[in-house]
Amino acid sequence: MSNARQDIPACAAALPRGHRNLLRLLATQIELRMLLVILVVMFVLSLISPYFLTVNNLLNVLDQSVVVGMVALGQTLVILIGGIDLSVGSLAGVTGIILGLSFPHFGLYGGIVLCLAAGAFAGLVNGVIITFGRVAPFVVTLGMMSVGRSLAYVLSGANSISGLPAGLGQLSADSVAGIPVDFWCLIAAYALCWWFLTYAKGGRTLYAMGSNREAARVAGLSIVRWGILAYGVSGLMSAVAAIFLASRILSIDPIGGQGLELDAIAAVVIGGASLFGGRGSIIGTLFGVFVMVFIRNGLNLLNVSPYWQGTAIGSIIIAAVLVERLLSGARARA
Amino acid sequence: MGLLVLRNIWKRFGATQALSGAAFDLQAGEVHALVGANGAGKSTLSRIVSGHIQPDQGEIVLNGTPVRHGGSREAIRSGIAMVTQETSLAPDLSVLENIMLPRIAMPGRLRWRAMRAQGQALIEELGREAGLHLDTTVGDLSIGQRQLVEILKALALDSRIIIFDEPTAPLSPHESERLFEIMRRLAARGRGLIFVSHRLEEIFTIADRVTVLREGRLVEGGLPTRDLGQGELVRLMVGRELQDIYGRGDARRRVPAGRSPVLRVRNLCCPPLARDVSFEVCAGEILGLAGLVGAGRSETLETIFGLRRARSGTVELEGRPFVARTPREAIRAGIGLIPEDRRGQGIVPDFSVRENLLLAHLGAHAGIGLAYGTRTDAVRELLAVLDLPERRLLDANMLTFSGGMQQKVILARWLALSPRLLLLDEPTRGVDIGTRSSIYALLRRIAARGVACVLVSSDFEEVIGLADRITVLSDGVSVTELPSDLVDIEKLGMFAAPRTSAERTHTVLEDLVARHGGAAYWIAVEEERVFCFDRVGTDPAADPGFLAGGFPQLAGTAIAHAVGTAAEGLVAAPDGTHPTLLVAIRGRRGHSFGIVGLTLPHPVPGFDAPAVRARIEAALSEPPAQQPTDVRLTT
Numbered sequence: 001m002s003n004a005r006q007d008i009p010a011c012a013a014a015l016p017r018g019h020r021n022l023l024r025l026l027a028t029q030i031e032l033r034m035l036l037v038i039l040v041v042m043f044v045l046s047l048i049s050p051y052f053l054t055v056n057n058l059l060n061v062l063d064q065s066v067v068v069g070m071v072a073l074g075q076t077l078v079i080l081i082g083g084i085d086l087s088v089g090s091l092a093g094v095t096g097i098i099l100g101l102s103f104p105h106f107g108l109y110g111g112i113v114l115c116l117a118a119g120a121f122a123g124l125v126n127g128v129i130i131t132f133g134r135v136a137p138f139v140v141t142l143g144m145m146s147v148g149r150s151l152a153y154v155l156s157g158a159n160s161i162s163g164l165p166a167g168l169g170q171l172s173a174d175s176v177a178g179i180p181v182d183f184w185c186l187i188a189a190y191a192l193c194w195w196f197l198t199y200a201k202g203g204r205t206l207y208a209m210g211s212n213r214e215a216a217r218v219a220g221l222s223i224v225r226w227g228i229l230a231y232g233v234s235g236l237m238s239a240v241a242a243i244f245l246a247s248r249i250l251s252i253d254p255i256g257g258q259g260l261e262l263d264a265i266a267a268v269v270i271g272g273a274s275l276f277g278g279r280g281s282i283i284g285t286l287f288g289v290f291v292m293v294f295i296r297n298g299l300n301l302l303n304v305s306p307y308w309q310g311t312a313i314g315s316i317i318i319a320a321v322l323v324e325r326l327l328s329g330a331r332a333r334a
Numbered sequence: 335m336g337l338l339v340l341r342n343i344w345k346r347f348g349a350t351q352a353l354s355g356a357a358f359d360l361q362a363g364e365v366h367a368l369v370g371a372n373g374a375g376k377s378t379l380s381r382i383v384s385g386h387i388q389p390d391q392g393e394i395v396l397n398g399t400p401v402r403h404g405g406s407r408e409a410i411r412s413g414i415a416m417v418t419q420e421t422s423l424a425p426d427l428s429v430l431e432n433i434m435l436p437r438i439a440m441p442g443r444l445r446w447r448a449m450r451a452q453g454q455a456l457i458e459e460l461g462r463e464a465g466l467h468l469d470t471t472v473g474d475l476s477i478g479q480r481q482l483v484e485i486l487k488a489l490a491l492d493s494r495i496i497i498f499d500e501p502t503a504p505l506s507p508h509e510s511e512r513l514f515e516i517m518r519r520l521a522a523r524g525r526g527l528i529f530v531s532h533r534l535e536e537i538f539t540i541a542d543r544v545t546v547l548r549e550g551r552l553v554e555g556g557l558p559t560r561d562l563g564q565g566e567l568v569r570l571m572v573g574r575e576l577q578d579i580y581g582r583g584d585a586r587r588r589v590p591a592g593r594s595p596v597l598r599v600r601n602l603c604c605p606p607l608a609r610d611v612s613f614e615v616c617a618g619e620i621l622g623l624a625g626l627v628g629a630g631r632s633e634t635l636e637t638i639f640g641l642r643r644a645r646s647g648t649v650e651l652e653g654r655p656f657v658a659r660t661p662r663e664a665i666r667a668g669i670g671l672i673p674e675d676r677r678g679q680g681i682v683p684d685f686s687v688r689e690n691l692l693l694a695h696l697g698a699h700a701g702i703g704l705a706y707g708t709r710t711d712a713v714r715e716l717l718a719v720l721d722l723p724e725r726r727l728l729d730a731n732m733l734t735f736s737g738g739m740q741q742k743v744i745l746a747r748w749l750a751l752s753p754r755l756l757l758l759d760e761p762t763r764g765v766d767i768g769t770r771s772s773i774y775a776l777l778r779r780i781a782a783r784g785v786a787c788v789l790v791s792s793d794f795e796e797v798i799g800l801a802d803r804i805t806v807l808s809d810g811v812s813v814t815e816l817p818s819d820l821v822d823i824e825k826l827g828m829f830a831a832p833r834t835s836a837e838r839t840h841t842v843l844e845d846l847v848a849r850h851g852g853a854a855y856w857i858a859v860e861e862e863r864v865f866c867f868d869r870v871g872t873d874p875a876a877d878p879g880f881l882a883g884g885f886p887q888l889a890g891t892a893i894a895h896a897v898g899t900a901a902e903g904l905v906a907a908p909d910g911t912h913p914t915l916l917v918a919i920r921g922r923r924g925h926s927f928g929i930v931g932l933t934l935p936h937p938v939p940g941f942d943a944p945a946v947r948a949r950i951e952a953a954l955s956e957p958p959a960q961q962p963t964d965v966r967l968t969t
Contacts, residue, residue: 200702208693211684218641218671218679219747220662220697278684 034271034287037320041294049301061290061297062183063172063248067092067257069186069289070241071264072271073193074123074234076285079268080197081210081227082277083137085234087126088241088264090148092257095119096242097152100161100252108165116239122148123235127228137231145261152254160253164246171247182244189240193282202226210277266317267292272324291320336395337362337526338383338414338495343392345378345550347734352378353389353550360495360526365517366556367529367541370571375550376530380497383528384416385409410436415488416497423480423487425473429453432472433486456489460516476628478509485516496520497528502536509626514540534564535795546570593617594653596755596786599638602647608633609810611647613788617754620777620787622801622818624794625830630810631790632674635757639671640664651755665698670748672741674759674790680744681732687743688713688727694747709750716746719776738769745776756780759790774800794823794830806830806883814883821865821885825858828867828928829883842930842953843870850946852876852934859897859929862888867928875935876912893931903943904934913937917950930954 045052071088078085099115106114122144129140172182197203205226208216216223241260246252271288273280295316299309338360345353353375360366370376381387382394385406394401396412423432430453431438438444453468460466466475466482475483481501488496498517502510517540521527529541537544538559544567546553553570595614602611608630615621623631636642638649640658649656651667658664661671673679682690689696691713692706699705717724720742732740741761748756758777762770777800781787791797797804798818805815806829814829821829839856846854853871855878857864864887866880879891888894896905896914906913913934919927930950934941 199704201696201699201704202702204689204696204704207684208682208689208696211682212678214673214675214679215682215693216697218639218661218673219693220660220665221693222662278682 031272031281031283031287034284034291038287038290038294041291041298045294045298045301048298052298052301057297057301059180061293063180064297065289065293066172066180066182066186066244067241067248068260068263068267068292069286070189070237070244071234071260072267072285072289073189073282074230074237075261075264075268076193076271076273076280076282077206077230078137078234079265079273079275080206080277080280081230082213082275083130083227083230084141084265084275085123085126085231086138086141086261087122087144087148088234088238089257089260089262090145090152091119091122091235091238092242092245092260093254094122094148094152094155095239096246096252096256097156097161097254099239099242099246100164101155103165108167111165112243115243116236119239119242120232120236123238124228124232126235127231130231131224131227149254149258152256156252156254158254160251162251164250164252168243168247169250171244182247185244189237190282190286197282202229206230207278210279212278263292266313270317270320270324336360337397339393339395340379340383341393341395343379343382343389343394345375345382345387345389351550353382355552356392356547356550357552357555358383358528358545359556360528362494362524362526363521364542365521365527365529365540367531367537367544367559368547369531369537369544369567370547370553374547374571376547377499378550379547380416380499380528380530383409383495384414384497386416410491410493413492413494414497415491415493415495416499417481417484417488417501418499423472423483425471427472428468429466429470429472429475429483429486430468432483433468433490435487436491452490453486456486459489459519460486478513481513482516485520489520493525495526495528497530499530501529502531502533510536533793534567537567538562538564595650596652597638597788598648598650598653599634600648600650602634602637602649603645604630604633604637604642605645607810608637611807611810611812613805613812613815615755615786615788617784617786618781619803620781620789620801622797622804623788623790623807624797624804624826625790625807626792629807629830631807632759633810634807635671635759635788635790638664639669639757641671662697665694665751668751668754669757670694670751670753670755671757672744672748672759672761674763676737676740676744676763677733681740683731683733685732686728687722687732687735690732690743691716691727691747691750695750698751712750716749719749719779720746721772736769737763738765738773741765741773742769742776745773749780753785755786755788757788757790760792761789762791762793762796794826798823798826814885816885820861820863822860825860825865828856828858829865839930839954840868840870842950843868846930846932846946846950847871850932850934850938850941852932853878854930854932855880855882857929857931859888864888864891864893864897865928873935876933878912878914878931878933893933896931902947904937904941906937910937913941915943915946917947919951919954927954 042052051057071092075085075088095115095118098118099111102111102114126140126144129135130137170181171185172180174181176184197206205216205221205223208219208221209223209227213223238257242257245256267288268280268285269275269288270291271280271284271286273284292313295313296309299312304312336359338358340356340358343353343356356375356379358368358379368376368380378387382389385408401412424435427435430450433453433456434449437449450468457466457468460482466479466486472480472483485496501513514536517527517529529537531537541559543556543558544562545555546557546567548571593616595616598614600612603609607628611630611634613621613623623634625631633642637644638658640661640663644657656667658667658669664671682693685693688706692709695709696704713727714724717727722739722742732743735743745761761777762773765773777787777789789797789801798821801818803815804818804821804826805812806826807813808830843854843856847870851871852873853869853876855869856867857880858867859865863885864880865885866882869880869882878893880886888897892907892912893914893916895907896916899905904913904915913936914931916929916931918929932946
């Protein structure tokens with residue numbers, strides 16, 4: 001919730017008074033609820049599969065959370081202002097191709113910079129059209145989704161790119177303090193985003209405009225600038241995700257990142273954000289990402305057919321959001 | 335036998351006990367007002383009647399049978415409907431479709447022809463002056479008309495009980511009057527009307543009986559209003575006497591002449607509503623912008639504040655030309671705006687009270703961070719001024735606050751920035767009388783600290799009570815500017831009457847000048863002053879001594895003698911010039927709508943004064959249904 005920061009002291013003070021307060025804390029703090037869900041999921045999975053709680057598997061889970069996590073971060077900003085970005089998967093695809101094509105000419109860092117710039121540019125284009133053209137975000141980003149995927153095929157000639165610089169692979173191969181570098185990057189990005197959303201003017205502007213755009217405008221907040229920037233960041237994070245995706249599989253395919261938008265939106269929504277804007281938190285999104293990744297991991301461990309996994313995950317998403325609605329409904333009535 | 339009886343109703347929302355043993359009874363054929371201060375529980379009680387919420391405890395007896403509503407749909411089925419201030423109409427559908435919406439929701443085939451006939455019959459019942467057509471798209475209607483559609487919707491369901499929840503809040507006085515007439519007619523046909531309001535004048539105008547709630551408890555049930563004084567009702571509502579809610583006493587402040595204005599607006603034009611608006615306001619002064627809904631008042635404020643672009647005209651801030659392209663520029667220049675639509679333009683519902691308080695600070699602040707810390711002292715100080723306990727700062731949901739409290743928070747949002755100019759658009763809309771007086775006191779204090787205030791209000795009594803000077807807007811044009819101690823509600827209403835509805839008078843004036851020459855005018859005379867609402871004819875020899883919008887001393891005009899003699903025929907000034915005929919105009923209920931006068935350039939032998947008088951009276955005083963100043967709801 002947007003007010004999480006201010007509410008915590010009040011709730012903490014209320015804690016010693018017993019179970020009732022603990023329940024109320026759970027009812028008001030979606031992050032805590034999410035943590036509980038994750039722990040339950042982990043517990044169940046560890047009962048079902050002895051392999052689940054092994055270091056290797058957990059590292060694997062962390063690894064898988066990076067790509068979705070990066071995209072979900074940008075998506076959170078967009079959903080907070082009441083928008084949606086469907087183009088993230090395709091943008092990850094096309095920026096990946098740009099990355100792969102530019103290595104031979106500009107080197108590792110040049111390629112990364114170009115890739116990030118392309119992602120941010122596409123995102124800004126989304127934002128500008130949505131803001132100034134007053135076109136529904138759904139429509140604009142749907143169009144960009146198609147454009148991005150098409151350009152990925154055009155630029156790559158529909159071939160995958162391999163023979164990437166070795167340095168790229170180090171991002172996911174190296175680890176610091178036993179945790180892979182790419183996961184540290186994810187944590188750093190989320191920490192920065194949390195700071196931004198909680199303590200920066202821009203972050204509060206995103207919440208305010210998602211909650212009541214007109215009120216934010218009357219109060220003099222720069223809704224145009226931050227509205228565009230939210231989409232810009234979402235595009236940028238797609239490019240970031242493309243880099244980590246390439247580093248993990250050391251090959252870039254024009255079909256890369258397909259379906260990423262759904263995972264990212266699902267993670268944000270499971271994390272408690274309202275699709276109408278104004279409500280949600282970056283910590284919630286991070287937990288949402290974990291829930292998604294754990295469940296996928298668990299289904300793999302259980303040898304569930306990949307064809308059935310879509311049904312399972314889809315049902316879980318709907319159920320999770322439904323439960324969340326019921327809980328927040330109960331809170332509103334309380 | 336009551337139509338509806340509620341006994342011992344209890345309702346709790348979380349930590350708030352909204353109702354503790356409230357009771358209410360409604361007879362067929364009466365208008366029963368439900369009144370109380372902020373948080374008295376009148377909205378809760380009316381929502382229980384309408385089935386929107388369930389009581390925790392208590393008894394509801396409808397037509398002698400105990401009921402327990404399963405929800406608003408069942409309430410509708412048992413003949414209870416609600417007309418709210420924020421209408422629940424579908425703006426893209428036609429009037430007919432909206433009226434029949436509940437029917438459309440029912441199973442079975444739709445009989446459009448029958449529905450159309452019924453819709454037409456209902457409009458006739460409401461009165462054809464309402465000017466409603468079945469095929470108009472609701473989105474194109476004025477607020478007043480939309481409310482009529484809501485009433486029609488209730489009638490279409492054959493509702494026996496209709497709840498009006500602060501229906502007059504968005505209406506101009508004339509629209510309210512029209513609404514009251516309709517309410518009377520509905521009551522006369524045996525329906526029971528519940529009227530929720532906190533405007534005392536209205537309660538005494540329309541209600542037969544009144545039930546007073548305070549803090550969820552029943553104070554008095556079903557008192558006949560004719561046995562009740564206004565002061566007594568206030569005492570019942572707030573538990574103490576409320577003397578002068580505007581808190582000005584007798585002293586009217588006049589800004590000394592020659593003081594340079596903080597804001598000067600010249601011929602501001604922002605189509606379609608604001609067309610030619612000029613006014614100025616000095617530091618420490620409260621200027622009222624009076625006018626009806628649609629007169630261009632809000633648009634004027636929004637243009638100054640950078641929410642709209644002016645097509646032409648100038649705005650000067652402290653002597654320098656000023657154009658705000660965005661609200662941010664206006665805020666940085668020291669302007670604050672309290673918008674009309676509190677829910678839509680004021681409150682950020684997902685923010686705590688504290689962040690709502692600091693929202694304009696955030697807009698004005700230039701850094702990357704929030705710098706909330708720099709305002710801690712200011713916030714504490716404001717909370718003390720607002721009478722809001724500090725622990726409520728972190729309340730997450732401002733929507734659970736009363737309208738008055740929400741408005742105070744939004745006022746405080748701007749006070750935190752110490753503005754030099756405050757634009758207030760309907761600051762007391764939906765605010766009860768107890769809180770209103772504290773908002774008035776707050777505004778006086780703000781002005782006393784040297785802030786220039788521009789107050790827009792449809793409530794003329796409020797404008798007169800609060801403002802030092804009043805600029806009247808009519809159809810987007812500033813028609814006059816008056817000191818507030820010179821006018822009363824009636825005269826303000828005549829100045830503010832839209833040109834479209836004053837057209838009838840204007841036509842008569844034009845006709846008089848065309849037939850007889852000279853100058854014809856529509857005026858009111860009071861306390862040795864002439865208030866001129868309209869004037870036709872420019873012959874200098876027949877100049878009565880005032881122009882439209884003017885309010886000179888009677889003694890200085892050419893018609894002083896004519897007014898003094900009150901004769902039936904032509905009366906010339908003592909020197910024999912300016913022969914003048916004056917005809918008093920009376921409204922349907924006998925109250926005065928001013929005087930229509932004709933001044934001729936020179937004495938005319940054989941001037942048939944009785945015939946002219948009869949023609950003016952025929953055109954304006956009668957028939958009752960068509961009055962010169964009766965504002966149709968199609969403003």
